[in-house]
Amino acid sequence: MDIGNPAVNITIFAVFVVATLFIVLRVASRNQTAADYYAGGRSFTGQQNGIAISGDYLSAASFLGIAGAVAVYGYDGFLYSIGFLVAWLVALLLVAELLRNTGRFTMADVVSFRMRQRPVRTAASTSTLAVSFFYLLAQMAGAGGLVALLLGIDSGSGQRVVIAVVGAIMVFYVLVGGMKGTTWVQIVKALLLITGAGVMTVWVMAKHNFNLSSLLAAAVERAGGAEGLLEPMNRYGASATTKLDFISLALALVLGTAGLPHVLMRFYTVPTAKQARHSVTWAIALIGLFYLFSLILGYGAGALVGRDEILNAPGGVNSAAPLLAYELGGTILLGIIAAVAFATILAVVAGLTITASASFAHDIYANVIKKGEMGANDEVRVARITAVVIGAVAIVGGIFANGQNVAFLVALAFAVAASANLPVILYSLFWKRFNTRGALWSIYGGLATAVTLIVFSPVVSGKPVDPATGRSPSMLQDVDFHWFPLDNPGLVSIPAGFLLGWIGTRTSSEFNAAKYAEMEVRSLTGAGAEKAVQH
Template sequence: MTAIAAAAPDSDPVVNIVVFALFVAITLFVVYRVSSRSSSTSDYYAAGSAFTGRQNGIALSGDFLSAASFLGIAGAIAIHGYDGFLYSIGFLVAWLVDLLLIAELLRNTGRFTMGDVLSFRMRQRPVRAAAATSTLVISLFYMLAQMAGAGGLIALLLDIDSGFGQALVIGVVGVVMVLYVLVGGMKGTTWVQIIKAAMLILTVALMTVFLFGKFGFSFSNLLSSAADNSPMGDRLLEPGGLYGATDTSKLDFVSLSIALILGAAALPHVLMRFYTVPNSKEARRSVVWATACMLVFYLCTLVLGFGAAALVGSDEILGAPGRENSAAPLLALHIGGTLLLGVVAAVAFATILAVVAGLTITASASFAHDVYANIFKDGKAEPRQEVRVARLTAVVIGALAIAGGILASGQNVAFLVALAFAVAASANLSTLLYSLFWKRFNTTGTLWGIYGGLTACLVLVLFSPVVSGAPDSLFPQADFSWFPLKNPGLVSIPFSFLCGIVGTLLGEKPDPRKQAEMEVRSITGISG
């Protein structure tokens, strides 16, 4: 089987650019055609709540299946083997939390943002400010991963090795992504996510079939070839390739698992999607459809990851622009030549583009709705002006994402997304669950939970090997790390829950009438 791993034909930048540009043109046209010309906040933020559960579920999978899922996980499996697949398991299991605890109650209680739910029975100004702060920080963390993936992908397409060239690519990609939000709002963004999810699942399914064909439709032959072509040998197929060698790495794995499973239920761009359906029943159906789509996808990533190890090899993957993130595109080049590489790269770009568009509209909606309309304007903002503020915020967020993506270029995007999950679970999950299920919960507990969890998570990341003290750190030449774990979820998530409890006990008792109203609304969907 090692002969199969011989050098692949060189990619053709012209073919890649044509396929890439064609996809951008078609999707921009679709966004323009489906976008609402109305300036109402309901249309811009929630697409008028007009999507069915099936449509929103496919869009949810498109929103969730990010560059981490397609590029990062395939690369992690190809380089680290079994341990790389742990990302897939965590991402998939996470949806049980959304299905059982969050989706239906959230849809019944809020209108556009997570801040609507958290502030329902609390003091509006401080709680909405805290919710907007956490949303913006989480969105920027998540965008770092997507923009880093975009830079590595397009650099591979255009055969760009220089740092300046990749930075320029990230800048251009960021501008295109912001255009989707400015032109289409939530409705246009949703249709891009539906198209992207369908293309992504179809592409990985076809690649999986092609790969099985090369190995006689035998998964055992595929695994044997992957082990033979990997420096890890048979250890590629065993636990411990990335985690488990030391006690610290074992704790890091536990921390990663907690962050992945609990983080999905607290991601603002995922939560906001529940408002694009008309009722809680459709919100629940959305999660079921999304879970089914992602089950198919993550089973395929297992095959693609080991297929990349077998056909491409770790040396070629790590030597390419984007490093681990280049595994899936390089695999496409080996099994289907330049045309398949162009198609896969276009799908991967659509993946990045749709997720960043969802993140951008979520962050801009949180600022415009929670901060501008409800804090600065006391809930009396003109809808047209509120939408205008949201669009301006989208431009600013896009610029910050470009800068962060340039800094994070070369990092494994699955790993970066895991950090975003840790931040989300630390800042939002405790306050969401307490707000929905704990009668005693109050404003002080909300603020302590959000700011305590967010601060703890950011501080631990700052002083961890992610930022300094390791060869793969953001600043490898410096060393100011004292927290040993790369993912802080094991510490910061329980700390957030504890902060919420302490703050609640120290604060005043909440208004029982507002709590009763929220309980009735969350269960029945009936508003007063």
């Protein structure tokens, strides 16, 4: 399937990549300390960080996956947007300010504050790496499909090369720019993405006389009169199993954000807890606006491009937004939108990589292996080496996940985060009795439950072949070893994480009253937070 002019597409794409690389190189000279590399020197304002958070959060799942899901499934596709947005209320009310007051660089700083440091830091870092891996799968899969469409690459080997190139550029961002470079790329990318989506939204509405009803009717007509596009449960209402799957998905989306390590790490890039809270309000406003755009873009793609054309394009359902851009503005708009989407993937992947590498270097290597006896420069060096390893793992994983709907893959990452990270964060901040055993059982138990159920779910194997595409929607073709019926494990794994944390705590007598009192005062008032920053 030939879309546009590959030479024009690659030229626009190259301009965006060069521009973002220039930004990274420009700020790279300012990375002098561990705080600079991990937290951008805590020099960003709430507004800047809020825009960067929206850039971090509005990933390939938001732009490519949700637009595609709305185009193909209608109303049910928009449920992703609702879940992703509502989740920020949990982050705002329960996590953002308290986390910024208590920690230094990573989630493990908060969780291990009043526990035995080494085992809890190891567990928190393991969970961080697992969540980052699942999230990376989604971004790399989106990159493969997007650039395959951009360059007209239909072969699997060509798309694998594309995914490898994405991984290489992402690693360069992290190695050179650190958190400062990554943050500025995210700010620029967020503004470009929201502006591009806004322009396309106005354009789609103009083609339908700015009448939403006309747009929806056109989408239904293009889909052959599929009235289900406008009704709930078009995808999830077929059986009791699919309805349970929807509940599981909703739980994962709403509770997952507050446990995402790359989002939590962003709260440390501002100087105060007040600015952290200010960041979230900015992020909610921008993310909410974008998701309104995604609804129009999804139905616009359904009306102007068509369901079958989207499913048969390179990248499948993830191609809806780029195909819509081509339908609206031809080669130039396609090149611009695809390049912005690619910059989106690069920025998010870079943020995930720096989070995962910081967690390993700061939590496991510096505080567990070296027991806190190593210099900041050595710690940063280990983080950079880890970033290269994570990049290689992400490339391999992205190749296996290529062709999957990226919004759905991100939902798996949210399920793991909500199962392993959220219970231990909330227990640490709000439950006086919580202790080391509870933290370990909560993290490892929630993580093991979520990952096991994903591995043995229809997502990995066992789904029947889709007649429209000629292949199974599962990651592995021609095999079936699934026994868990739901696509998303959240309905089982999230309660398991909370329950195991409670049981572990109740079966241990450990309790450090002085440390809990110190943490409570610090988390609520910010007293002592600056001391932690300068530590």
